[in-house]
Amino acid sequence: MNRYVIIGNSAAAIGAIQGIRSADTEGSITVITDEPYHTYSRPLISYWLEGKVADENMYYRDKNFYTDNNVEVLYSRRAEKIGKSHVTLDGGEKLPFDKLLAATGSKPFVPPMKGLDKVKNSFTFMTWDSVKAIKKKVKKHTKVLIVGAGLIGLKAAEALYHLDADITVVDLADRILPSILDEDAGRIMQKHIESKGTKFILGTSVEEFSEKSAKLTNGDSVDFDLLIVAVGVRPNTELISQAGGKVDKGIITDDTQLTTLKNVYAAGDCTVSHDCSSDTDRILALLPNAFMQGEVAGKNMAGVEAHYVNAIPMNAIGFYGLHIITAGSYDGEAFTEQDAEKEVYKKLVFKDGLLKGYILMGDVARAGIYTSMIKERIPLADVDVELLKTRPQMMMFGRARRLEKLGGITQE
Amino acid sequence: MKKVYVNEDWCLACHLCEYYCAAANSGAENMIKAFSGGKKPIPRIKVEEGSAINFAVQCRHCDEPACVKGCITGALSVKDGVISCDESRCVGCYTCVLSCPYGCIVISDESKVIQKCDLCIKNNNGDPACVKGCPNGAIVLEER
Ligand SMILES: Cc1cc2nc3c(=O)[nH]c(=O)nc-3n(C[C@H](O)[C@H](O)[C@H](O)COP(=O)(O)OP(=O)(O)OC[C@H]3O[C@@H](n4cnc5c(N)ncnc54)[C@H](O)[C@@H]3O)c2cc1C
Numbered sequence: 212m213n214r215y216v217i218i219g220n221s222a223a224a225i226g227a228i229q230g231i232r233s234a235d236t237e238g239s240i241t242v243i244t245d246e247p248y249h250t251y252s253r254p255l256i257s258y259w260l261e262g263k264v265a266d267e268n269m270y271y272r273d274k275n276f277y278t279d280n281n282v283e284v285l286y287s288r289r290a291e292k293i294g295k296s297h298v299t300l301d302g303g304e305k306l307p308f309d310k311l312l313a314a315t316g317s318k319p320f321v322p323p324m325k326g327l328d329k330v331k332n333s334f335t336f337m338t339w340d341s342v343k344a345i346k347k348k349v350k351k352h353t354k355v356l357i358v359g360a361g362l363i364g365l366k367a368a369e370a371l372y373h374l375d376a377d378i379t380v381v382d383l384a385d386r387i388l389p390s391i392l393d394e395d396a397g398r399i400m401q402k403h404i405e406s407k408g409t410k411f412i413l414g415t416s417v418e419e420f421s422e423k424s425a426k427l428t429n430g431d432s433v434d435f436d437l438l439i440v441a442v443g444v445r446p447n448t449e450l451i452s453q454a455g456g457k458v459d460k461g462i463i464t465d466d467t468q469l470t471t472l473k474n475v476y477a478a479g480d481c482t483v484s485h486d487c488s489s490d491t492d493r494i495l496a497l498l499p500n501a502f503m504q505g506e507v508a509g510k511n512m513a514g515v516e517a518h519y520v521n522a523i524p525m526n527a528i529g530f531y532g533l534h535i536i537t538a539g540s541y542d543g544e545a546f547t548e549q550d551a552e553k554e555v556y557k558k559l560v561f562k563d564g565l566l567k568g569y570i571l572m573g574d575v576a577r578a579g580i581y582t583s584m585i586k587e588r589i590p591l592a593d594v595d596v597e598l599l600k601t602r603p604q605m606m607m608f609g610r611a612r613r614l615e616k617l618g619g620i621t622q623e
Numbered sequence: 624m625k626k627v628y629v630n631e632d633w634c635l636a637c638h639l640c641e642y643y644c645a646a647a648n649s650g651a652e653n654m655i656k657a658f659s660g661g662k663k664p665i666p667r668i669k670v671e672e673g674s675a676i677n678f679a680v681q682c683r684h685c686d687e688p689a690c691v692k693g694c695i696t697g698a699l700s701v702k703d704g705v706i707s708c709d710e711s712r713c714v715g716c717y718t719c720v721l722s723c724p725y726g727c728i729v730i731s732d733e734s735k736v737i738q739k740c741d742l743c744i745k746n747n748n749g750d751p752a753c754v755k756g757c758p759n760g761a762i763v764l765e766e767r
Contacts, residue, residue, distance in 0.1 A: 273697075536720065575730075604726070616724070
């Protein structure tokens with residue numbers, strides 16, 4: 212009987228449990244998590260803070276998930292060290308394994324900033340506990356300074372906006388959401404968020420903090436009651452590197468999610484993925500990616516061959532009611548359409564006869580048809596490009612491909 | 624498993640399937656009530672019209688469903704091969720809209736959460752409303 216041990220209890224871990232159980236109902240599965248909760252959805256923490264999602268809807272899988280899948284969970288415990296055939300826990304206890312998965316995710320990156328230690332109400336925005344702590348400190352008109360205008364910083368801003376806080380967001384970059392939006396789309400989103408009363412100070416960083424104020428590099432200063440640092444995340448790779456496994460920007464695995472260590476797999480935000488839209492290796496810190504990598508890892512751990520391929524960066528997210536869906540890479544020839552008044556924007560990026568990436572803002576209907584073009588590398592020569600540009604639709608595919616896709620019919 | 628398929632040579636683009644679908648999932652007793660009083664329930668099936676060809680598209684209930692695997696909250700799940708959404712757990716992030724290769728996840732105008740075809744298992748309709756209602760027999764429920 213196989214003994215499976217999983218470090219982490221989030222999307223990648225759950226994917227692995229489902230992957231293992233699809234192939235092996237007998238082996239024992241032990242999950243080690245340093246958080247005290249039944250698996251919950253990390254992206255929901257901002258919705259919880261805002262009051263849109265109640266405690267009972269935070270959970271990523273239902274209450275019976277562990278019993279149904281015969282999983283033992285060790286809550287509030289840390290894995291300290293990975294050995295050849297056992298994991299050492301905090302307190303020194305040793306847990307033997309036949310197959311191990313590192314699904315350790317990422318942690319907030321807090322760069323050294325002068326005076327940060329003087330700020331008592333300083334938080335990051337990563338865990339349920341972090342938003343529980345924030346909630347206790349926020350009232351109407353609480354002055355909040357958020358450092359970082361990326362996805363996490365702006366999700367925090369959105370939640371606090373619903374709590375009627377006074378929000379200022381500072382970022383070193385001169386535009387918001389640079390990882391997923393181009394300049395035009397970023398401008399529309401920035402205007403949208405500003406129209407709700409949230410202030411941005413861009414192209415600027417904090418020179419020095421005092422307890423309740425930040426002096427900025429542009430000479431201004433911003434007073435605050437509460438500080439949120441959301442400048443980025445870093446993968447939790449130490450357990451693997453200390454055990455001698457290969458780590459670059461994140462943990463290196465092959466496409467079965469096996470690390471360079473025997474019997475040790477890794478999945479999710481802690482790993483490096485191959486982005487097939489840009490043909491580069493990078494961290495794709497996204498929940499769908501984490502789940503699917505975990506599932507592939509789990510199957511392989513249980514002896515059923517599976518490969519994780521066709522990964523691309525892709526985001527579906529909304530801020531203050533304005534939705535965006537983006538995918539792939541933006542390097543190539545662009546086709547754009549926009550109506551800034553109506554907050555609608557579309558960008559399609561073509562290269563090498565393929566759709567490589569897109570940005571849809573405002574009208575995001577049926578975006579997945581574009582995503583499939585990128586992932587499946589369907590040549591533009593095989594589709595009606597004029598229809599493709601109009602909107603995502605199955606009509607753009609030729610009859611044979613459409614019948615295969617929709618009808619389960621393969622024609623000779 | 625039996626799934627809904629559309630014969631594109633027979634589809635007249637009459638859009639009746641969309642009305643039957645929307646009505647069946649609206650909770651109203653009949654079509655007239657479903658669309659009365661300015662209500663506009665939205666269909667989970669979509670007719671695409673072309674110059675020479677038309678067809679309806681709805682959830683393929685994939686064996687490896689990208690929507691379910693990608694769902695950030697756990698609202699989407701598979702039971703006995705049918706993919707359905709617990710709308711009370713959907714926050715409208717649209718990761719499933721991003722993921723569905725057929726464009727078959729629709730967004731509710733009202734609540735902004737998503738809706739999708741569940742083969743009419745939740746609405747006590749029996750056979751899917753689109754199949755029953757298609758006047759030209761272009762939509763079928765069958766094993767392939
Ligand atoms: C505010 C916010 C909003 C987001 N919104 C979206 C979104 O809309 N869409 C999207 O796709 N993604 C979103 N993400 C990203 C998404 O949450 C992650 O991609 C996903 O959670 C990754 O899952 P994971 O299993 O790899 O790791 P994680 O969720 O990071 O979980 C790893 C777990 O392992 C634990 N752990 C680490 N080391 C140890 C150890 N040594 N011992 C024990 N336990 C350990 C950690 O404490 C953590 O609980 C968001 C993230 C945040 C913070």
